[in-house]
Amino acid sequence: MHLTGKHALVTGGGTGIGLAIAKRLQADGATVTITGRRLHVLQDVGQGMNALTMDVTDEAATRSAIARAADHFGPIDICVANAGIAEGRAFAKADMEHWRKIMATNLDGAFTTIQASMETMPANWGRVIAVSSIAGVRGLKGAIAYTASKHGLIGLIRGLSEEYMRPAQPSGITFNAICPGYVDTDIVTRNSRAIAGASGMTEDDAQQTMVRANRHKRLIDADEVADVAAMLCGPNSGSINGQALQIAGGQV
Structure with missing residues (x-):
């Protein structure tokens, strides 16, 4: 129960990887807020968790919802930017509407989620975890927008890890990306x-x-991904920073 007293926010926490991570962090003692667009789904699965309706593509609503969660349940100590969509389309058939739809959720949504969470996050200890994809470290045929968004998400994490790495006055916040295969x-x-x-x-x-x-x-089982997220929040995890951790069954 080493996360007792910590508040974790998990976007896209009603299903799949997000739900598995939320359950694991809750088992480790954290107070967990899960977000998604369908409140009934969150309430059905999130026993003992705080359910919060939130569409990460709506910047103002996202910032307001995260501020309310922090007001009610304490500062966000752990931010898991998991909300995302996976839609493939051949490059020749991809239009700007498709491109912006993918980017608005997978990259813009993560940017807003992380920034709003960090406005409440204590400086002495915090964990920011973005759920990218194996497509974030290699190309994925037939899914150009998705591939670009997941590469961008890793870039966001690496940039943040450098920005908050202050040798003279170290930050207690780490930033990492998890890159699952299928x-x-x-x-x-x-x-x-x-x-x-x-x-x-x-x-x-x-x-x-x-x-x-x-x-x-x-x-891959969703609990395998959740275990990696839990490790990044666990004891002696402070030196894992700016990494893109691949969970794909072998070298990519």
Whole structure:
């Protein structure tokens, strides 16, 4: 229970990776606020957690919601910028509307979430974790906007780690990105359907293309990602800073 007294905010915390991280941080003693666009989903799954309706693409609403969470439950000690969308589209068919939709959630939303959380974060100890993707460290065919957004998210984290690394007066805040491969969540299910519809293959065959993309040839469990997030918030984690931690079953 080493996180007792800490307040963790997890965006996109109602499903998948976000929910797994929220549950793990709660098990470690943190007070957890989960956010998402559908309040009923958050309330159904977030037993003992604070549920907060929030669309990260709405800057003013995001800043207001995070300020309210800090007022009610204490400063944000742990910010997990997890909210994101994964939609593929070939470069030749991608238009600006598609590009801006992906960027507004995956990159702009993370920027606002982190900045608003840090306005409440104590200077002596804090953890900022962004959930990027293996697409943030390599190219992903057929998903140019998604790939660019996840690369940008890692750049945001690396820049922040340098900005708050002050040797003369060290900050207690660390910044890291988690880069999972294909995780066994609803996103994989939806993508399997989309790939099948576009290619003519079966949904099972479509899912197998994602399984084979992971180096160990299986889908990653969301709890495996949550364990890494918990480690970044654990004892003796202060020297892990500015990193993009790959969870993909092997070397990429």
